[in-house]
Amino acid sequence: MTHRSYFCGSPDHGVSRRGFLGTAAAASAFAADMTHLDVLQTPLFASEVKKQQKHVILLWLAGGASQLETWDPKPGAPTGGPFRAINTSVPGVAISELMPKLAARMEHTAIVRSLNTRNADHGGGALMMETGRAVDQGIPCPDLGAMIAHELGRADSPVPDYVSMYSSTEGRRKGGSGFLGSRYAPMFLAEQTIPENIRRLEAVSDIDHQQRQELRTFLAKRFANGRMDNTVASQNMAYERVRGLMTSEKLFDVEQEPAEMRAKYGPTQFGEQCLIARRLVEAGVPFVKVARAWWDSHGQNFETHLELVTELDHVMSTLIDDLKDRGLLEHTLIITLGEFGRTPGINASLGRDHFASAWSSSLSGCGIKGGAVWGKTDEDGHKVIDGEVKAGDLFATVFEALGVDHKREFHIGARPIPITDFGCGPIKSILA
Amino acid sequence: MLTRLISLVCALGVCFPALVAAELPSPDLPIQAVIDAAIRDDLAAKSIIPALPAAEATILRRTTLDLAGRIPTLTELADFEKQSPSEKREKLVDRLLDSPDFALHQRNEWDALLLPSTRESSNEWREYLLKAALENRPWDQMFADMLAAKDDDVDRRGALQFVKARARELDDLTNDTSVLFFGVNVSCAKCHDHPLVDDWKQDHFYGMTSFFSRTYVTRNRRVAEKSYGEVKFKTTKGVEKVGHLMFLTGAQVAEPPRELTPEQRKTEDDAVRKAQQEENAELPAPPQFSPRWELVQLALQPENRPFLARAAVNRIWARFMGRGLVHPLDQLHSSNSASHPALLDWLERDFVNHGYDWKRLIRGIVLSEAYAWSSEWTSATSVPGPETYAIAAIRPLSPRQLGLSLHVAVSNPASYEMVLDAAKWSQNRNGLEGAGNGWAGYFEQPTEHFQVSATESLFFSNAERVQNDLLRDGGDRLVGVLKAQTERDSGIQTAYRVILSRAPSDEELNAFRGFLSQREDRSVAGWQQAVWALITSPEFRFNY
Numbered sequence: 001m002t003h004r005s006y007f008c009g010s011p012d013h014g015v016s017r018r019g020f021l022g023t024a025a026a027a028s029a030f031a032a033d034m035t036h037l038d039v040l041q042t043p044l045f046a047s048e049v050k051k052q053q054k055h056v057i058l059l060w061l062a063g064g065a066s067q068l069e070t071w072d073p074k075p076g077a078p079t080g081g082p083f084r085a086i087n088t089s090v091p092g093v094a095i096s097e098l099m100p101k102l103a104a105r106m107e108h109t110a111i112v113r114s115l116n117t118r119n120a121d122h123g124g125g126a127l128m129m130e131t132g133r134a135v136d137q138g139i140p141c142p143d144l145g146a147m148i149a150h151e152l153g154r155a156d157s158p159v160p161d162y163v164s165m166y167s168s169t170e171g172r173r174k175g176g177s178g179f180l181g182s183r184y185a186p187m188f189l190a191e192q193t194i195p196e197n198i199r200r201l202e203a204v205s206d207i208d209h210q211q212r213q214e215l216r217t218f219l220a221k222r223f224a225n226g227r228m229d230n231t232v233a234s235q236n237m238a239y240e241r242v243r244g245l246m247t248s249e250k251l252f253d254v255e256q257e258p259a260e261m262r263a264k265y266g267p268t269q270f271g272e273q274c275l276i277a278r279r280l281v282e283a284g285v286p287f288v289k290v291a292r293a294w295w296d297s298h299g300q301n302f303e304t305h306l307e308l309v310t311e312l313d314h315v316m317s318t319l320i321d322d323l324k325d326r327g328l329l330e331h332t333l334i335i336t337l338g339e340f341g342r343t344p345g346i347n348a349s350l351g352r353d354h355f356a357s358a359w360s361s362s363l364s365g366c367g368i369k370g371g372a373v374w375g376k377t378d379e380d381g382h383k384v385i386d387g388e389v390k391a392g393d394l395f396a397t398v399f400e401a402l403g404v405d406h407k408r409e410f411h412i413g414a415r416p417i418p419i420t421d422f423g424c425g426p427i428k429s430i431l432a
Numbered sequence: 433m434l435t436r437l438i439s440l441v442c443a444l445g446v447c448f449p450a451l452v453a454a455e456l457p458s459p460d461l462p463i464q465a466v467i468d469a470a471i472r473d474d475l476a477a478k479s480i481i482p483a484l485p486a487a488e489a490t491i492l493r494r495t496t497l498d499l500a501g502r503i504p505t506l507t508e509l510a511d512f513e514k515q516s517p518s519e520k521r522e523k524l525v526d527r528l529l530d531s532p533d534f535a536l537h538q539r540n541e542w543d544a545l546l547l548p549s550t551r552e553s554s555n556e557w558r559e560y561l562l563k564a565a566l567e568n569r570p571w572d573q574m575f576a577d578m579l580a581a582k583d584d585d586v587d588r589r590g591a592l593q594f595v596k597a598r599a600r601e602l603d604d605l606t607n608d609t610s611v612l613f614f615g616v617n618v619s620c621a622k623c624h625d626h627p628l629v630d631d632w633k634q635d636h637f638y639g640m641t642s643f644f645s646r647t648y649v650t651r652n653r654r655v656a657e658k659s660y661g662e663v664k665f666k667t668t669k670g671v672e673k674v675g676h677l678m679f680l681t682g683a684q685v686a687e688p689p690r691e692l693t694p695e696q697r698k699t700e701d702d703a704v705r706k707a708q709q710e711e712n713a714e715l716p717a718p719p720q721f722s723p724r725w726e727l728v729q730l731a732l733q734p735e736n737r738p739f740l741a742r743a744a745v746n747r748i749w750a751r752f753m754g755r756g757l758v759h760p761l762d763q764l765h766s767s768n769s770a771s772h773p774a775l776l777d778w779l780e781r782d783f784v785n786h787g788y789d790w791k792r793l794i795r796g797i798v799l800s801e802a803y804a805w806s807s808e809w810t811s812a813t814s815v816p817g818p819e820t821y822a823i824a825a826i827r828p829l830s831p832r833q834l835g836l837s838l839h840v841a842v843s844n845p846a847s848y849e850m851v852l853d854a855a856k857w858s859q860n861r862n863g864l865e866g867a868g869n870g871w872a873g874y875f876e877q878p879t880e881h882f883q884v885s886a887t888e889s890l891f892f893s894n895a896e897r898v899q900n901d902l903l904r905d906g907g908d909r910l911v912g913v914l915k916a917q918t919e920r921d922s923g924i925q926t927a928y929r930v931i932l933s934r935a936p937s938d939e940e941l942n943a944f945r946g947f948l949s950q951r952e953d954r955s956v957a958g959w960q961q962a963v964w965a966l967i968t969s970p971e972f973r974f975n976y
Contacts, residue, residue: 138607138619160886182876182885197890203899205957212961213893215947219969222940223976226808228815229826231882232970238889239968245886246894412880 054331054366054402055281056148057274058289059316061308061338062166062173063122063296066352068344068381069096069305070312070336071360072113079344079380082302090371098309101317107371108320108329109364110430114375114384117340117391120354122296125339130175132395133421139179139412144395145287146177146184147419151404152286153184158244159251159284160187160195165273166291175289179412183234186289193276194252198245213239251279264318271315278322281332295338299349312336320364333366333401337394344381358384361394363430367401372430392424400426456778459785463796466782470775471802471821481813482822486806488512489934490976491521495798497829497975498752499528501537502836502868504933506845506926511852525798529791532858536865538565540832541751544877546578546612551597560590571744571788572732575613580725583654583718592655595724599649606641614731615743615764616680625668631680631765638665639678643727650707650715658704659719660692677723681736685726738780739764741788745779746770748790752797754825755818760880771819807976827975828882831875834973836868841931841967842902842910884973892968902967903960914959920948923959931966 068074073085073096085094088106095103095111102109117134119125128134130143142150145162153161164175164186177184187195200209220236250256254272257279265271270292277288292312297304316334323329341359342352358377364370375387396406399419406426409416457466475482486494492512496504504512512520528534539561547553564574577591598605603622610616621637646658663675677685692700703716731740743764750756757770757779770776779793786792797803807824809815816822829837840848850856874891876882892898905911910930917923924944928936936944944962951958966972 136603136619136622138617179879179881181879181881181883182887183883185885185887187886195890197887197894200894201896201899204961208951208957208961209893211947211950212964215943215962215965216968218943219940219965219971222937223970226810227826227976228809229974231828231878231884232826232974234883235889235970235973238884238886239893241886242889242893245890 053284053286054152054333055285055328056144056287056333056335056398056402057277057281057319058144058287059274059312059334059336060289060291061295061312061336062126062291062293064125064338064340064342064354065295065308065336066297066301066305066342067113067358067360067377068342068352069098069302069309071095071111071362072377072381073097074344074379074381077344077380079346079382081346083305088371093371093373096309098305099313101313102320105317105320108324108368109362109370110368110372110374112361112363112374112389112394112397112427112430113358113377114387114389115341115356115359115361115391115394116384116388117356117359120340120356122339122354125354125356126173128391129337129339130173131178132391132424134391135422137417140176141417142178142180142184143175144398145175145186145289146180148287148402148404149177149184150180151399151408151419152402157284158241159248159280160245161285162186162287162289163189163195163277163280163285164289164291165189165193165276166293173291179410179417181234183238189252193254193272194249198249198252200246210243213242248280248283251283251285252276254279261322264322265315266311266318268311268315270311271318274315274319275322278319278326278328281323281328282326296354297342297351298347298353299351301342301346301350301352316364323365329365331366333368333398334362334364335398336362358382363397363401367403367432369430369432374427374430387427389427390421390424392421393427396420396424396426397430400428400431456774456781459778459782463779463782463793464799464801466778467775467796467800467802470772470778471800474772475816475820475822478816478820480816480820480822481811482802482816482820483806483809483811483824486804486824487934488517488520490806491804492524493933494804494824494975495521495524496528497833497837498798499525499537499794500531500533501540501830501833502533502840502864503931503972505840505848505851506930507849507851509929509933521804522799525795527852529795531854532861535562535565536861537833540830544830544832545747546594547597548877552593553597554590554593556590557593558590560588560593563587564591568789568791571783571790572737572740573788575731575740576728579609579613580722580728583656595644595647596649596653596655599647599655602641602644605644605647606637609644610640610680611762613743614680614739615746615758615762616739617762618680630767634665634667635673635676635678636680636682638663638673638675639684640680640727642675642677643723645675646719646723648704648708651709651711651713654715656704656707656715657719657722657724659700659716659721660690660697677726679727679730679736680739683730683733683736685723685730687721687723690721737784741780741784742776744788744790745776745783745793748793749779749797752794752803753821754827755821759819771821824976828878828884829973829975831872831877832868833975834875835871836864837972838871838902838967839864839867841972842963844908844910844913845926845930846913847908889968892964898964899960903963905956905960911956911959911963914963915956920945924948924962927959927963927966931963932969932971 068081069083073083073094074080075085084097086097086100086103087094088103090106093106117125117128119128131141132144133141145164149162162184174188175186189195200206216239224232254262254275257275262275265275273290277290280288295308319334320329323332340354340356343355347353358381375389376385377383378385399406406420408419410419457469492504492509496502496508512524515523539558542561543558547557577588578594581588581591583589595605598608607619610618618632618637618640621632621634625633642663645663646661648656650656665673665675667673677687700716706713707715730736746756746758746764747761750761757772757776758764758768783793802821805824807826809823818825850860875888903911905915914923914927921941924936924941928934947962948958
């Protein structure tokens with residue numbers, strides 16, 4: 001095929017025009033991954049699986065969490081608020097006193113304190129931090145979950161490869177797979193904790209459910225005769241996944257966990273969802289998003305953060321311990337991120353407003369140099385004074401932490417769209 | 433006029449390959465004859481023997497899905513089978529083009545294309561499209577209506593929803609207009625001159641943007657325009673520039689000079705803000721000079737109109753043939769040539785000469801030989817590329833096509849016996865439209881490289897609505913008809929003819945016999961699952 005030249009490849013965007021790593025190559029790289037639920041019952045095999053497959057749990061702090069009450073405290077500054085900073089298990093690194101449990105586990109977590117993303121609007125900021133892109137591509141772009149599902153998921157995986165949960169109406173952004181197509185769209189848990197249509201209806205017997213599918217497969221094979229078509233193949237694959245996906249129903253059921261384990265995560269919805277996230281990851285799901293809302297503390301910032309950060313501290317610490325105990329932490333990346341941070345300035349309602357100029361995110365586990373801190377804000381937290389990063393830089397770091405080449409390109413027809421936003425690259429010093 | 437030279441003014445390097453009309457086939461030939469010759473010549477030059485003609489039942493299904501937006505009914509299948517072979521295709525096409533189905537389907541296609549479901553829609557918009565489809569309103573007029581209808585023109589203002597739904601996002605309005613009407617994606621040229629397409633400079637992006645930058649929507653959801661305002665941008669070298677009202681060919685509109693004092697600007701700004709914020713605020717008088725109207729005038733001038741005409745022809749072609757003569761559809765520019773350049777030129781000329789008559793073009797395409805080739809490649813040679821059209825494309829049904837087809841497929845076929853009687857059918861067709869739409873929301877609009885999601889397969893596999901509605905065994909449902917049949921084989925025949933518009937092969941008959949005989953003790957469940965397998969099969973999900 002001749003190479004047509006009708007796409008953007010401007011040096012202004014710093015586009016890398018390297019060879020295209022096709023999906024076939026990506027798929028075969030993970031072909032050895034046999035993440036079947038039944039297989040997980042065999043301990044030896046389970047450990048093999050854990051070694052090979054990588055996962056992400058994204059803790060989405062919807063509405064925008066305050067960096068000052070979490071990862072970048074400014075005690076004593078006029079903007080600092082009432083909470084102190086505490087030392088952590090890593091010498092020289094201090095975080096908010098609202099996170100004592102995470103402080104004790106700092107050796108697993110790297111902090112990025114220098115995000116300057118310039119969009120302090122909920123919708124626009126969320127879209128940017130979901131997709132990692134500030135440059136408009138003129139087409140809908142996939143969010144992080146869809147990109148990771150595409151990179152780490154297995155084409156015929158029996159488990160979902162992208163699950164998205166939220167905990168209150170405000171956090172309910174669907175995200176999406178954009179140009180990657182609906183194969184990589186999230187299984188979205190809206191009103192219920194069990195996904196829609198994952199359970200067989202009583203009116204259809206199990207044998208009928210299975211055999212009608214076999215009859216369908218017979219028809220599909222006849223149709224495929226002399227017709228090679230990717231979209232047709234995607235329909236067959238979607239049906240082939242049905243029975244496997246149905247067996248994952250139990251993964252969404254926290255009742256399957258021992259009472260002791262449930263008590264550790266706590267009785268909150270966020271805690272239960274993080275426990276489900278761990279169950280999903282253990283079964284081979286590459287990407288789980290748990291959205292916790294609503295951090296948008298224009299008023300009473302400190303009460304809000306006392307409650308929400310304390311919960312985050314407890315649940316995330318439990319998650320880290322649990323993953324570690326199961327040997328999964330080194331294969332699982334936990335990210336805390338939202339659409340933006342909050343203003344250093346405290347308003348008349350004792351709130352903090354939207355702020356995208358100097359805020360923080362954290363990365364724990366897989367591929368991360370624990371205890372590392374990247375970037376610096378000034379003494380009041382108004383601006384980044386060292387190591388400024390954009391959304392795309394953070395995403396490139398996530399890709400590299402998972403072993404995904406951040407220079408890789410997707411192709412839409414002949415047009416390449418780099419997985420990383422233009423002009424962005426990984427923060428190497430926080431990568432293991 | 434017929435020897436018109438289609439060589440364009442190459443302002444700013446924008447020009448299509450200059451072609452002299454005399455090189456093109458005669459303008460008096462029927463569209464399908466020109467298509468057939470162009471495709472045959474290209475195949476011969478490449479030594480490709482195309483696929484066999486599709487089976488007659490396949491042609492019926494394909495054409496009905498394309499023109500009526502649904503699968504054929506049992507009555508239509510029986511009627512088609514008994515028509516004389518020499519004229520049945522033409523009769524079918526003409527019947528469908530005149531049917532109430534066609535206007536509804538055409539409306540739905542436009543709606544899905546021009547206002548994707550993520551955008552705000554309105555009844556007025558859908559009514560406008562339906563009316564335009566019914567009266568075969570020429571595409572140049574529809575284009576003018578959508579961009580610049582007068583707000584007090586009750587007959588046309590529904591079309592303004594195209595602008596209204598995008599008025600808050602100037603970049604979207606600019607780019608969607610360029611992509612959908614002119615086949616040009618200028619978004620790359622927002623931040624820099626297009627690096628690899630000489631045609632597209634930043635001046636073009638901001639030139640297009642300038643036509644829309646004064647547009648706003650009032651609190652009462654009316655589309656309005658300010659009387660002044662310009663777009664400023666920075667080049668990659670950091671030079672500040674002002675966007676000119678400039679079309680893609682480089683042609684510009686000169687705005688009559690008009691001095692506004694700061695006070696006058698403030699007065700207007702206040703009035704606009706009031707209109708945007710307050711209900712029933714008095715609207716500022718529409719300005720004398722409307723940039724959107726100027727864009728319409730400019731785009732329709734003879735030297736500029738190839739963009740509108742070519743983009744329309746290319747898009748209509750792609751809808752029926754699975755791929756644009758220029759591919760992708762938004763990359764119509766000088767360094768991306770058409771697979772059949774003379775054919776595209778001829779079709780474009782024909783389209784303009786016949787008053788932008790899209791219905792005439794559709795008729796020509798679906799009567800072409802290539803449209804009716806099989807989608808199955810039986811030859812031992814390798815499959816030819818899609819740009820040769822040597823084999824029919826396999827196209828996923830749109831949500832509305834699928835919704836309507838599902839409803840037709842699972843209904844008692846007697847409900848549609850009046851389908852050939854246009855008067856009686858039109859009374860029933862609206863009900864079908866509503867029923868189909870009730871299903872369409874479960875499915876996704878196909879895009880390029882479309883994939884069917886597990887959400888869809890899980891929906892069909894486990895949703896209560898599928899079991900309790902599609903597979904219900906009431907008298908108004910196919911399952912109700914099948915369970916009442918005494919002969920198993922004739923039941924299988926009926927299910928195949930109703931759902932897949934063809935008879936089963938012997939192998940299929942055997943497979944279904946086996947499946948049903950294992951369920952003799954619960955024959956309703958047997959028929960339900962048999963129907964399930966047929967409506968979830970790829971043969972049903974795709975237009976092949």
